[in-house]
Amino acid sequence: MLTSGVAIGSISGAYGQQTAKPPVVGFLVAGTQASHGAWVAAFVERLAKVGWTDGRNVKIEYRWGAGDVRQITEFAAEFVRLKVDVIVTSAYGVVAAKQATSSIPIVFAAYGDAVANGIVASLARPGGNVTGLSIQPGELSSKRLELMRDIIPNVRRFAALVNTNYSGVTQEVIGIRAAAARLNVEANILEIQTADDIDAAMATLTGETDALYVYSEPLTNANKAKIIKVATAARIPTIFGFREFVDAGGLISYGANFIDLFARAAEFTDKILRGATPADMPIQQPVKFDLIINLKSAKALGLNISETFLTRADEVIE
CATH class of the missing domain: 3.40.50.2300 (Response regulator)
Structure with a gap:
């Protein structure tokens, strides 16, 4: 290849x-x-x-x-x-x-x-x-939040990092808010448009959220190392749409x-x-569609993921 x-x-x-x-x-x-x-x-x-x-x-x-x-x-x-x-x-x-x-x-x-x-x-x-x-971004965002709840049962609030320059973001945010309401969790939408915006958004997370949902598209993908580094340092679990984020140290991804x-x-x-x-x-x-879990990241975050959940994964990175 x-x-x-x-x-x-x-x-x-x-x-x-x-x-x-x-x-x-x-x-x-x-x-x-x-x-x-x-x-x-x-x-x-x-x-x-x-x-x-x-x-x-x-x-x-x-x-x-x-x-x-x-x-x-x-x-x-x-x-x-x-x-x-x-x-x-x-x-x-x-x-x-x-x-x-x-x-x-x-x-x-x-x-x-x-x-x-x-x-x-x-x-x-x-x-x-x-x-x-x-x-279909709205449908997938709902599934990702359900997976997040399965891994972190006590999640009460999460932040969603979304690039408002991307035309598909409207359906994504609708799906996020609908799933959050159904799961009875608070959703804080962090809007970004440039790489510089990512730094400012990530600086607000420590102590303010139980998990981070990253709308996976070219801007966040190109800056995934920075996103994952900050989230890991703040001990914030992360969920993404691309497996490449999990390969880079993120916790979980689900998507096409x-x-x-x-x-x-x-x-x-x-x-x-x-x-x-x-x-x-x-x-x-x-x-x-692939469900990828980084077990090394889970251990670094102090998360114990059940064997039942791990068996659902298409791949577990250890």
Whole structure:
């Protein structure tokens, strides 16, 4: 699998030796090579399996947005100027690409409620130039809070770190508040928009919350080391949507398998490169969901997680 930033970002000199110009895929990565590199590599690997190899019969141009909305918007406009054949992206990159072009096909590897956010007309018939894989953030947020209650039965208040720049945040917050009311716990929504906002938000947590729910998207993913370091020092249990947060020392994650989503996005891209139109390609949803628990983090926090709960996990990091 292609994993290194150098390998992912390189463009082969073979293009100059080809007589026919290969199609160009503009990969607008919402995060960084550290946060999204493995997902991008899964896309590249699957794309090669279905017949498109970077440097041979397709050219992939990469732009890394690092969770910066302004930078992502500029990259989307750049791809339009370059007249790429298809744009592949996720998260806020979907909004930026949609705003930049109504003609270049767009494939999103992961996005929230694409219908509610006006990205597509319907799941079955998207219409327009956008298709891909949609997750349902409100439903998942409710499940995560239930899992948090199972691990921390005495939780009475929790903080939710959410990036208000991300268009899917509305459904996420609705789901968080609804689940909190049902579980009879207090929800404190901490709004952020930049990396600097994260520092200020995290500084308010000590002694004020029993757990931290992190809305997992490119900005928080790119800054996960900082988030986890502060939460661990304050002995605050954490729950996330991406397993990468748990690999980095977070307590628990539950959500769609993003390696699988990005690999499946390559299949959409393949069809478009062969002549299909996004308007007629139904939006798909995740089929793999993972519950990951970091037992080392639990022990550091003084949490005893029952064997019954551990058996529910898809993976336990020890």
